[in-house]
Structures are given as C-alpha cells and as structure tokens.
Amino acid sequence: VFASIVQAPEDPILGVTVAYNKDQSPVKLNLGVGAYRTEEGKPLVLNVVRKAEQMLVNDESRVKEYLPITGVADFNKLSAKLIFGADSPAIQENRVTTVQCLSGTGSLRVGGEFLAKHYHEKTIYIPLPTWGNHPKVFTLAGLSVKTYRYYDPKTRGLDFSGLLEDLQNAPSGAIVLLHACAHNPTGVDPTSDQWEQIRQLMRSKALLPFFDSAYQGFASGSLDADATPVRMFVADGGECLAAQSYAKNMGLYGERVGALSIVCKGADVASRVESQLKLVIRPMYSNPPIHGASIVAAILKDGDMYTEWTVELKAMADRIISMRHQLFEALQAKGTPGDWSHIIKQIGMFTFTGLNSDQVAFMTKEFHIYMTSDGRISMAGLSSRTIPHLANAIHAAVTK
C-alpha cells in the first residue's frame, strides 16, 4: 500500500549534515547546522549543566511521573522572568501565561495552533528571508503565511523602509513574526531606534507580535540586552507571544527545552488562554518531558549557578565574535575582492556571506566545506585552525 510513496527531499538545513557525514575528506568542514562547537570542533556541554544534572541524579525524591500538560511550573515562571525581566509588570500582574514546550520549534507550533484556533486574523507575516522551518510550522499550524521585506542583499543590511512599508500594508490585526535577536539566517538586527519605530507602527495597526527568541544571550553575550526588543513591546502594555528555546544558550539542543509565553491584557484572560493552550497540547503530545526543563529550572533558580551560566554563555558568544574578526582579517590579508565588513557587523551565530548557490556548490566540491545553499555559515562551527581553509575557499569561489 505504500509502494507509490515518493522519496521526500532532505531538510535543507539538516540535509547539509547528511551530505557532510558522507564526505571522507580529512579537511571537511560543516558550517551548516547552527550548533555551537568548541575551538577543537567538539560539541559543548556547559559545566553548569553537568552540575545541575548531578544534582538531579542525586535527588532521590525525584520521580518519573507525568508532568502537568503545561510542564514544570518553576521552569515556566523562571523562563518568563528570563525573557520579560524579573521586574516585568506583566508578570507581577499575572497577565502572562507560560507553557513548557518542545524547544523553540514546539513553542512556535503550539503558539501557531492556538492563534489559528482562537485569534481572529489568520495571516502571519514572516521576514524574508527567515529560518527555513518557519513557513512550514505556521502553515501546518493552520495559519496563512506571508512575508515582509527584511534583508537587502545590496547593503547586506536591513531593508528598513521595505519592512515598514510591508507592515504598513498588512491588514490590521495580522500576526508578525519577529526574531527577538540574532536574526537567522542574516545576522542582521534592527537598531533600538528602528525597533521603536517598528513597535509604534505595529501597535498603531494592532499587529500582533510573535517573538521567536532562539538566541537570547548569543547576540551580545548579555541575556538582558538581547531581550530588550521583547521588553519594549511588553512595556507598552500590549499583547504579544514569545517562543523561547534553550537549545543554543544552554546548549540543550537534544533535550528539547523551550517555552511559549502569551502576554495578555489581564489575569483573567491569561488564565482562559492557558486553559485553551492545554487543549492544543493534550492531543499533540499530552505533556512535555521532565529532564531538560528540570536542568533549566535548577540553573535559573540558584544565584551561583545562574552566574556560572552567564559566564559560560558569554564565553560562547565571545568565541563566535572572535571567529568573525579572524575570518574578516584572513580575507583582508588575502585581498579577496569585495567588502567583507558584514562578517563583523552581523550578529549571532550566523554570517550571511552573500555567496551564491554556485559559489557554495563550488566550495563544497573543491574544499569540502558544507553550508546551506543561501550562503549562510555557522560561525560557531569555525576555529582558528579552520579559518584559513574557509578563507582560501571563499577567495577561490569569488575569483574563479
């Protein structure tokens, strides 16, 4: 009965790793997937995460019962504080409902399904370009997906006037997906003045902000600074949604830890919203897993562990920034044609190199360097040792 099923294409991002794994070359380099690597090219488990896991293992009072549909209660409270700020009036007024979800992706999906079911406007505007999974997540959640202009290939920066024009022309009430910081794939974020203009325009048109916060702490190294855009939208008293992921900032990728928060106008609304979120989650996966959220809660609630986390997080962010400088300097030293200053201007895990799909294919074939065909490279996958190889490949690709 399944004989007529056709082969599905590989996921454009995860497929890069599949191709990389098949390559036998000793110099092969995977810059496709957005996962942090050490200077030695190894995955990193934070010390503070190991410590929290030890604590959990040694605590014999812990059992493996099902969690509530909404997840670990402490984790939810602490996650809301992390993104909205410890002194957020919305939290103090109990206007926020937070549910534990399956990392960032699951949080986006639950938020999307909730909106498709209960919100009057079914169109969500996502930036062009955006993380490749966004359109699929929201379409399957039952929303209709449109794009707003975001990136200008000519300046390799923000197309701010295009962005404002597209949001201005969106129907009143439409949902707008905003990357909270470290926009993926472009590494281009609005300035705080631009965020303020976006906020004013969106509020004047009653556009509903849905923040995707997958990189809090990774852009600047400061958790608070990276949450500023979200907090600007909460400070005005209006509604918003926020999907948080702990994949990158705590290195908990495979533990699938995230949270969806919905900021409402009042405590009674928030409690009704939560009751409906449970109806979205229950038939999807019943309730979320315990382990990852318990690690996060243990770290967020303990002053010393929290500080240790911020130090380790800053070290990851700093290493990425240092890779930017080293790559930029290597290209300058080689005299590679073109302006490469966007490598040091862009923010977060990725550089949107501006290399086209032909050049990417050339670099993969000739240099065994793997990246998505849009020319996005994960800076976290580089090291001082591999930068000369990448610089040689880029030089060869643009001068061929």
Ligand code: PMP
């Ligand atoms: N949003 C963005 C912009 C991302 O880059 C990612 C991860 N690549 C996610 C959401 C979701 O990641 P996860 O489900 O692993 O938390």
